[in-house]
Amino acid sequence: MIDNRSTSLAPAGNVRQLIRPALVSAVLFMLLTGLAYPLATTGLAQLLFPVQAGGSLIGHHDQWSGSALIGQDFKQARYFHPRPSATTGTDPANASLTVDQPYNAALSGASNLGPTSKKLFDQVSARARAYRNENHLAAAALVPVDAVTASASGLDPDISLANAHLQVERVANVRGLSAPQVQALVDKQTSPRQLGVLGEPRVNVLQLNLALDAMAARAVATP
Amino acid sequence: MSLDYAQFAIVVAGMLLLVGAGGTWLTRVLTSPHHGSPERLTYRLLSVDPGEAMGWKRYGLALLLSNAAMLLLGYLLLRIQGLLPFDSLQRAAQTPDLAFNTAASFVTNTNWQSYSGESSLSNFSQMAVITFLMVMSAAAGIAGCAAFIRGLSRKCTNDLGNYWVDLVRVTYRVLLPACLVLALVYVWQGIPQTLTDAVNATTLEGVKQQILMGPVASLEAIKHIGTNGGGFFGMNAAHPFENPTPLTNTLHMLAMLLIPSALTYTFGSMLMRRRQGWAFLAAFLVMFVGFLALVYHAEQQGNPMLTQAGADQQWSALQSGGNLEGKEMRFGIAQTSVFVAVTTAATTGSVNAMHDSLTPMGGLVPLALMMMNDVFGGVGVGFINLVGYAILTVFLVGMMIGRTPEFLGKKIEAREMKLVMFAVLAHPFCILGLTALAAVWPTTAASLNNTGPHGFSELLYAYTSGTANNGSAFGGLNTNTPFFNTTIGLAMLFGRYFTLLPMLAVAGSLAAKKSVPEGPGTLPTATPLFTGLLIFVILVVGGLTFLPVLALGPIIEHLLMSAGQLF
Numbered sequence: 093m094i095d096n097r098s099t100s101l102a103p104a105g106n107v108r109q110l111i112r113p114a115l116v117s118a119v120l121f122m123l124l125t126g127l128a129y130p131l132a133t134t135g136l137a138q139l140l141f142p143v144q145a146g147g148s149l150i151g152h153h154d155q156w157s158g159s160a161l162i163g164q165d166f167k168q169a170r171y172f173h174p175r176p177s178a179t180t181g182t183d184p185a186n187a188s189l190t191v192d193q194p195y196n197a198a199l200s201g202a203s204n205l206g207p208t209s210k211k212l213f214d215q216v217s218a219r220a221r222a223y224r225n226e227n228h229l230a231a232a233a234l235v236p237v238d239a240v241t242a243s244a245s246g247l248d249p250d251i252s253l254a255n256a257h258l259q260v261e262r263v264a265n266v267r268g269l270s271a272p273q274v275q276a277l278v279d280k281q282t283s284p285r286q287l288g289v290l291g292e293p294r295v296n297v298l299q300l301n302l303a304l305d306a307m308a309a310r311a312v313a314t315p
Numbered sequence: 316m317s318l319d320y321a322q323f324a325i326v327v328a329g330m331l332l333l334v335g336a337g338g339t340w341l342t343r344v345l346t347s348p349h350h351g352s353p354e355r356l357t358y359r360l361l362s363v364d365p366g367e368a369m370g371w372k373r374y375g376l377a378l379l380l381s382n383a384a385m386l387l388l389g390y391l392l393l394r395i396q397g398l399l400p401f402d403s404l405q406r407a408a409q410t411p412d413l414a415f416n417t418a419a420s421f422v423t424n425t426n427w428q429s430y431s432g433e434s435s436l437s438n439f440s441q442m443a444v445i446t447f448l449m450v451m452s453a454a455a456g457i458a459g460c461a462a463f464i465r466g467l468s469r470k471c472t473n474d475l476g477n478y479w480v481d482l483v484r485v486t487y488r489v490l491l492p493a494c495l496v497l498a499l500v501y502v503w504q505g506i507p508q509t510l511t512d513a514v515n516a517t518t519l520e521g522v523k524q525q526i527l528m529g530p531v532a533s534l535e536a537i538k539h540i541g542t543n544g545g546g547f548f549g550m551n552a553a554h555p556f557e558n559p560t561p562l563t564n565t566l567h568m569l570a571m572l573l574i575p576s577a578l579t580y581t582f583g584s585m586l587m588r589r590r591q592g593w594a595f596l597a598a599f600l601v602m603f604v605g606f607l608a609l610v611y612h613a614e615q616q617g618n619p620m621l622t623q624a625g626a627d628q629q630w631s632a633l634q635s636g637g638n639l640e641g642k643e644m645r646f647g648i649a650q651t652s653v654f655v656a657v658t659t660a661a662t663t664g665s666v667n668a669m670h671d672s673l674t675p676m677g678g679l680v681p682l683a684l685m686m687m688n689d690v691f692g693g694v695g696v697g698f699i700n701l702v703g704y705a706i707l708t709v710f711l712v713g714m715m716i717g718r719t720p721e722f723l724g725k726k727i728e729a730r731e732m733k734l735v736m737f738a739v740l741a742h743p744f745c746i747l748g749l750t751a752l753a754a755v756w757p758t759t760a761a762s763l764n765n766t767g768p769h770g771f772s773e774l775l776y777a778y779t780s781g782t783a784n785n786g787s788a789f790g791g792l793n794t795n796t797p798f799f800n801t802t803i804g805l806a807m808l809f810g811r812y813f814t815l816l817p818m819l820a821v822a823g824s825l826a827a828k829k830s831v832p833e834g835p836g837t838l839p840t841a842t843p844l845f846t847g848l849l850i851f852v853i854l855v856v857g858g859l860t861f862l863p864v865l866a867l868g869p870i871i872e873h874l875l876m877s878a879g880q881l882f
Contacts, residue, residue, distance in 0.1 A: 107380075110376060110377050110380050110381075111380060112361075112362060113361040113362060113363045113377075113381070114381040115384050116360060116361050117384070117479070117482070118381065118385045118387070118388045119388065120360060120361070121385070121450070121486065122388060122392075122447045124486075124491075125446065125451065125490075125491065125537075126442050126443040126444065126446050126447030126450075127443055129446065129450070129491055129494065129495070129533060130446055130508075130533040130534070131442075131530075132495070133495060133498045133499070133502075133508055133532060133533040134508050134509065134510060134530055134533070136495075136499060137498070137502040137508035137509075138508070138509070140499065140502070141499075141502045141503050144502050144503060144504070144506070145502050145507060145508045145509055145532075146507065146509055146511070146528075147509065147511075147514060147526060147528045147556070148505050148507075148559075149516070149526075151516070155516075155517055156514055156515070156516040156517070156526075157516055157517060157518065157519060158516045158518055158524060159516070161505055161555040161556060161559050162524075162526055162555055162556070163555075164518040164519065164520070164522075164524060165518070165520070165522065166519070166520060167520065168520060171519065171520070175644065196524075196525075197525060197526040197527065198433060198434075198513070198525040198526075199431065199433060199434055200431075200433065200548050200549050200550035200554050201431075201549060201550065202550060202553070202641050202669040202671075202672070202790065203640065203641065203669075203672065204641065204669050204671040204764050204765075204789070204790045204791030205640065205641075205671070205672060205764070205765065205791070206671060206672065206769035206772075206872070207618045207620065207638070207640075207673070207674050207675060207769070207872070207876055208620070208675075208765075208768075208769055208876050208880060208881055208882050209765055209769070209881070209882060210881040210882060212640065212672075213620050213624050213881055216620075216621055216624035216625065216626055216640075217624040217625060220624060220625030221625070224625075233625075234622070234625060234627035235626060235627060236626075236627055236634050237617070237626040237627055237628045237634070237636060237637070237638075237639045238634065238635075238639050238644055240621075240624070240625065240626050241621070241626065241638075241639045241640040241641075241642075242640060242641070243553075243639075244550055244641045244642055244643050244666075244667065244668045244669045245550040245553040245554045245555060245643060246550065247550075247554065247555055248555070248643050248645075249555055250643075250644035250645050251644060252633060252634035253632075253633040253634065254627075254631065254633035254634040285318065285561070286562050287562065289321050289322060289325065290322060290560075290561035290562055290564075290565055291560070291561025291562075291645050291646060291647065291650055292561075292634075292645060292646070292647035292650075293633075294644050294645055301519055302519070305519065
């Protein structure tokens, strides 16, 4: 049997021989994998899928109204409301302060509160109360969980069907539409599971609200 | 709910379908005698001889030095970020401790981030530092694994292959082509790929919204194929731009599993012991499915506190229900749970939900998977760890039946056992030691986002993730302080090289041995019985080392949550 000690302790060779390839390879691979690869991908992506590569923006070049993939904050009663968002931003009045700024797409963020956090419990309780008031639900009614919990990105564009359906009556009342009319719009804007199985059925709030505004505009145009 | 199980089945079936093709491809790359012309040109530029046979020390030294050079280059680029042009948002350079932490993190394939991507890095840094280190750390991990497999398959030799050849081939023939294709699929699904920094929009309610973007798809592709995990944005793969649809979520998972699972097949092919490869893959799968069941059940069950606060967590046709704090609607509970299990099993660290907000038992799963560090494991190193445990199993069983332990036709002797035990013990030593240090460090309390046992879990998670080179976090913990940046940076380096190098030494030592013919006393290692024993040893070793610390964190939190205690 070969004595493994003596053979495996064969000299590692001249260290200096390895320094040059180590340094050159770092620079070479930085250029190849850090610049050539992403730039080539960018070129191809802009050619093949220009809209998606540019962030799936909605609106026109002179005034974008958002991205189809990024949620927006809606507070007005005439719009469907998104999930709570825990993103923050700098206070416009004082740059050294950080304030709550829901759906700040320049700094994604989550609450990161744990399951036994008192703060989380209080937040969820307050959101549930507000949701019941807004949508005229019974005082003890349970509220869809997505309507009272903050999303992971703070930019979640979607809500659950249960959540959307509970908001139909409010939106219809404020806009002077009938509930079945608005419900039909929600159904039309509902995305099914992808390929019939992946993910959850859901409603994109920005797209739904855009469709609502478009419907209202049509109603004005053809009285 | 049956659709939830169908989604799990799709991930597992997709992975198994890719094992054969991926494994064959990798085997060809690692064993082919031919060099392509771009490769020859690269060897000339580096002035290395591709024919040089390296022993384990030379191979390990080349790996270390090249990683050190890349760490240095990455550090420098991060430090001069503020001086470089093209960034319309003029993001400042990282501080020295943060830049060290970032460079160490990405060169070790950990991808721990003490910073938030969108506010801290320019698009140039996202490409030239982050994407670059993601590709090369993955290539180095696969190279290390290739040398390791050669060590097991050869006899009476010192030759473990050539580091530069492995590194270059894996980069040119595997990672770059696969990433380019996957990145384009990602763009089709909605992931941006642009050099624009930001777009200013006006929302329907008239509020200004600044939407940040950049070359995201090319980063996402290598982030998952290379089991890296660092996000372009702070909220990682939960951000709609990093993971816009359930399909991208599924592709992320398959990409993470691709190379770790294919390596079991490559191993079987290179050793001409196919059954052994499948036996290891079976061990991966059994543990994976068990942990997936645990996290899915805990998250779907939800948090009793949320029900008390007025949330309806019941599953219905109209909602996924479950604990949705820190989760995204499009993924619901099913796609989130399986992502949690995959990202920590494959030690990627990409997250599509905030692990800090998981239920206690749901949060225990990623912790446990990283503590074991060998259910799939990161590209290359996870497999090496599993073989370490296999050697330990052979040794323990050998003790029980009173025979000299043999593994793959080689005698396992004192030297190999010492090295294996060093690698097995370095991991818990680093995690537990540093967690203990952080727990008594005076400034720690100021960094915690949660108090009570969950605060302790935040610390434990940070060092487990760093040492296991995972990179996911209980994100509430503010680790951008000199203490955390330094200690977690060290944990990442320690965790990477103190398991990789001892196991390379084992490979070197086994390669030098001659093989012994199988006799009646040989324990067959490609049987279901051995797979069962292997899982048993992993769970016992993991359990003995980590159960006490888990009891102080998630387990006690689970009991307190059931009792209605808030902090």
